[in-house]
Amino acid sequence: MATNQISWIAADWGTTNLRIWLMSASNDIMAHRQSDKGMGKLKPAEFEAALLDLLDDCLTPDAETPVVICGMAGSRQGWVEAPYITTPCTPPGLADATHVTGTDRRITVSILPGVKQIDPADVMRGEETQIAGFLASEPSFTGIICLPGTHTKWVHVSNGTIASFSTFMSGELFDLLSRQSVLRHGVQQSEINTEAFSSAIMDIKKAPQNFAAELFGIRAKGLIAGLTPSAAFSRLSGLVIGAELSALDLTAAPDGNVIILGADRLADAYATGLQALGLSSRKTSVETATLHGLILAHSQLKETET
Amino acid sequence: MATNQISWIAADWGTTNLRIWLMSASNDIMAHRQSDKGMGKLKPAEFEAALLDLLDDCLTPDAETPVVICGMAGSRQGWVEAPYITTPCTPPGLADATHVTGTDRRITVSILPGVKQIDPADVMRGEETQIAGFLASEPSFTGIICLPGTHTKWVHVSNGTIASFSTFMSGELFDLLSRQSVLRHGVQQSEINTEAFSSAIMDIKKAPQNFAAELFGIRAKGLIAGLTPSAAFSRLSGLVIGAELSALDLTAAPDGNVIILGADRLADAYATGLQALGLSSRKTSVETATLHGLILAHSQLKETET
Numbered sequence: 336m337a338t339n340q341i342s343w344i345a346a347d348w349g350t351t352n353l354r355i356w357l358m359s360a361s362n363d364i365m366a367h368r369q370s371d372k373g374m375g376k377l378k379p380a381e382f383e384a385a386l387l388d389l390l391d392d393c394l395t396p397d398a399e400t401p402v403v404i405c406g407m408a409g410s411r412q413g414w415v416e417a418p419y420i421t422t423p424c425t426p427p428g429l430a431d432a433t434h435v436t437g438t439d440r441r442i443t444v445s446i447l448p449g450v451k452q453i454d455p456a457d458v459m460r461g462e463e464t465q466i467a468g469f470l471a472s473e474p475s476f477t478g479i480i481c482l483p484g485t486h487t488k489w490v491h492v493s494n495g496t497i498a499s500f501s502t503f504m505s506g507e508l509f510d511l512l513s514r515q516s517v518l519r520h521g522v523q524q525s526e527i528n529t530e531a532f533s534s535a536i537m538d539i540k541k542a543p544q545n546f547a548a549e550l551f552g553i554r555a556k557g558l559i560a561g562l563t564p565s566a567a568f569s570r571l572s573g574l575v576i577g578a579e580l581s582a583l584d585l586t587a588a589p590d591g592n593v594i595i596l597g598a599d600r601l602a603d604a605y606a607t608g609l610q611a612l613g614l615s616s617r618k619t620s621v622e623t624a625t626l627h628g629l630i631l632a633h634s635q636l637k638e639t640e641t
Numbered sequence: 642m643a644t645n646q647i648s649w650i651a652a653d654w655g656t657t658n659l660r661i662w663l664m665s666a667s668n669d670i671m672a673h674r675q676s677d678k679g680m681g682k683l684k685p686a687e688f689e690a691a692l693l694d695l696l697d698d699c700l701t702p703d704a705e706t707p708v709v710i711c712g713m714a715g716s717r718q719g720w721v722e723a724p725y726i727t728t729p730c731t732p733p734g735l736a737d738a739t740h741v742t743g744t745d746r747r748i749t750v751s752i753l754p755g756v757k758q759i760d761p762a763d764v765m766r767g768e769e770t771q772i773a774g775f776l777a778s779e780p781s782f783t784g785i786i787c788l789p790g791t792h793t794k795w796v797h798v799s800n801g802t803i804a805s806f807s808t809f810m811s812g813e814l815f816d817l818l819s820r821q822s823v824l825r826h827g828v829q830q831s832e833i834n835t836e837a838f839s840s841a842i843m844d845i846k847k848a849p850q851n852f853a854a855e856l857f858g859i860r861a862k863g864l865i866a867g868l869t870p871s872a873a874f875s876r877l878s879g880l881v882i883g884a885e886l887s888a889l890d891l892t893a894a895p896d897g898n899v900i901i902l903g904a905d906r907l908a909d910a911y912a913t914g915l916q917a918l919g920l921s922s923r924k925t926s927v928e929t930a931t932l933h934g935l936i937l938a939h940s941q942l943k944e945t946e947t
Binding site: 547 | 717725757759761762763764791792808811814817821823846850851856857860861862864865866881884885887888
């Protein structure tokens, strides 16, 4: 790889991973690299070294290659805090970014801000860049964007702005329950059994207050009613996602205008859950959206420079 | 201690602890002992030794001291499985117990069964003995008994029978969320702040489907709205207990006829939660109820023998 082709660096720095793309001046991906040095494992003084670990061989002395970062690296426990902007707002760009001072002279580092909502209190870091990336390809989109994950976010987007959003701890709940609670004895990871999943969705939609009782019910059904570990896995997933879907006002999403930013099993589960409630959705790559969001931010940098 | 005073042994053998009482013929407590050798730490072949560890010094050769056990020692993963009896039923007694064969000749071991409910599927082991003990002192009680814990149970009791019951994984949910989820960063164990606790109860009662969003809301309020770690602790407790209380039909409990079997902080939290919903309750010692239930079972043994 000829290092002189690298024009700038796009970085998605989350809690558990650091992902970077080495970009050409025309926004071609020259290389993609990643490490497990997520924000959660680093003290503020360790971020620069973690970044240079992935970059050191391709930086030009004194060229000041721009690095544009989104995600948890900008949190209070991150590298440098990048203050939130407040909803309703357009997805933040480089004008709102926080510059990291005192870094290696071969790089200039900008961290994009997150977005906060005052009431109900909510926060995002990283997702705003993914939304910007999605809107770059569909600028007139109005509807709801679902970003599945440890903390799944549902974002109302209207006329290019993030109008409001809501975060659910469902992914983390599911992981804790399936791996660390008493349910772990009777739950086995497997393909989603659509029947068990969908009936759990409907059960919890009917009586969401029964959540903690339905959880124990999975244990009891395993002990006395022959619920298999794989069906228990699907039922647990259905209860957690079903409660979440019951909480959403999806009337703001005209048919087909629920976008799921993701293409993995979790994204499939949300699509299946929406379907069980009679709602259609579209899935689209979150990695592409992230990169497009970072490219958009970097393009603002170029505009500022000219 | 003169070992010849020991007439029988009462044992409450749960998942995490083994508690025994050395009892005289007239049901006075000669000694109380306990170990951390709960069912969860033992293989079937290890139960007898764990019991004898606490007893060895006070058994008479060939006297065949009766040991009456309730709790998880009778589960499938326990010492010997003691099959469930089915609701509606009177709390099971020694006639329903499972005899453990082949033990040390100085003891005869009986394990009381648990209770199961077919629809909705539910199970208990140990609580049935506590209910029996409570009913021994209030035989005409009709109402609801709450047994707070890792898996809190709410039991409808009518005319001396366990009519139906419902188990909530709330205690385990709270522990996982406060100690192992992202919320651990912003939650600090402290005295319950009644205002934060009660407002969480009312919030989740209004919209129980928002549970996973309200959980993340605790994180967000800590980051951007100044929620203190101690208020966050109370809010988390209020959300978990409030969702549970919203799921219950408490119309079956005439005023004052919600009994909470427990006297610890968790029992206090349930009492405060019921109060926030305008319901009164009475707390009573669960240890006393357990022992009385075991005494009741043992007294049936004596009747059988005569």
